[in-house]
Amino acid sequence: MADLLNIENLTIHHARQPLVSGVSLSLAAGERVGLIGESGSGKSLTALAAIGLLPEGMTASGSVLLAGQQVIGAAERDIVGFRGTAVATIFQEPLTALDPLMRIGDQIAEVLRRRARRDGRSVSRADVANEVLALMARVALPDPTRLARAYPHEMSGGQRQRAAIAMALASRPSLLIADEPTTALDVTTQAEVLKLLETLVREENMGLLFISHDLPVVGAAVDRVLVLRAGELVEEGQIAEVFGRPRHPYTQGLVEAARAFDHAIGAAL
């Protein structure tokens, strides 16, 4: 079976400046991989290249196979056909991840209807409405019937992120790309959302590419991790291995920092 995502020697340029160089990454069905690195190291750009949606003015070279199909150099209309089944994305800032002027229920319904159209099924309004409520219950949104009619600004940050996860689930992707999905949340909410993501990925047997700059967060969600620094991969391996015996000085620094932070928190509690 082909990998969900296979990135080979990916390099991204902007105005002749390399922002990401020589990144390779493969992700098999049901596998959960973390991508960590400090701010500006190229994590988000790598994710955008994987789905063929790099910002204008950026060029990618190398190879990106998404569900076995080449993304780099492909025309947008060729990608549109399979991208929706192959992958869904969740972003850092839940406020910009949802349309501010659309009710939550309508936003989830939109994805459901698009998936039905893609599969050539016809669905009734009632079917869609029921599935919306089921999805909202699935991501543990309280009182789905009421929240379905709410606008994003009427919800809490954690609820918005749960709604974004419900939208991602609605398209039944085989790979979920989560770009710092919990960074904007407070610690308790962060732990809840993380737990939810982990459970869902396991139950749906989705692949997960989890992006974060936060070591403990990544450790909780993935099996394997890649460390990115200034656009280059510096370390890669099973989570225990990388965290237990970090080889690269940069990774050692990250682990040290995370430990110090944990101690500080522990002392404070």
Next chain:
Amino acid sequence: MTDATPALSPPSSPRLTPAFVIGATLVGLHVIVGLITLFWAPYDPTAMTGGRLAPPSLAHWAGTDRLGRDLFTEIMVGARIALAVGIGAVAIAATIGVTIGLLAAFASRTVDDVLAATLDILIAFPTLLLAMLIVAASDGASLGTAILAIGIAASSIVARLTRILARRVLAMDYITAARVSGTGWLGIVRIHVLPNIWPTLIVNLALQFGLAVIAEASLSYLGLGAPPPNASWGRLLQEAQATVYTAPFGAVAPGIALVSLVIGLNLFADGLRDVADPTRRRR
């Protein structure tokens, strides 16, 4: 779809500011008066019905003009012309402006740069000057050319605003998410871009409506608007100019009509933002 689910939360209701109510009332009055003239007017607007330059009286609420026509009737008909020009010009400006603005927002960097520069140049021309050039280039002044000219002149402003607003929406993560899930660009425009730029756009269109009314009066004042016997407010003002000291009401009456409609439109535009944008409700 959510209409299948019961609404437990009270529907958010628009906040009606006093300014909005006053604006809507002023505009509404003009609309009613304009509609009435389609069926009825106190006098025949072209007939000589009394003495020349008569002051306001019970028979002639706003007096008569230098040909003895009833001024109140002419002002009523003028409201219809002003509204027709406003509606026509705004419809043209919205159609052309929104289309070009969206194309620019979706276009490649180079095409967008060219369009943006062209729009900036067009905007630098005063609306009136542009409208005059368009009227001059057509076979002569008529209500239609005035509408077309003002509409085209205003479309560059609408296009630039649309482009800026749409670009801002397109940079949002929910657009990326929608594209990932397979929404084409027409779908993006229909589902996300238009609803999100609409609240700001509609306010601007209402303001453009007011500017179009002023532009039409100015064109008519210069003799480039609807030719007589169309009783445009601008033409009434122009005709009253010579006798402004002896019969000031000939200029004051159409002036009040013009100003009240434009002020009404501006107040209406301000309040419209709160009505159109659900995130601004219930503050």
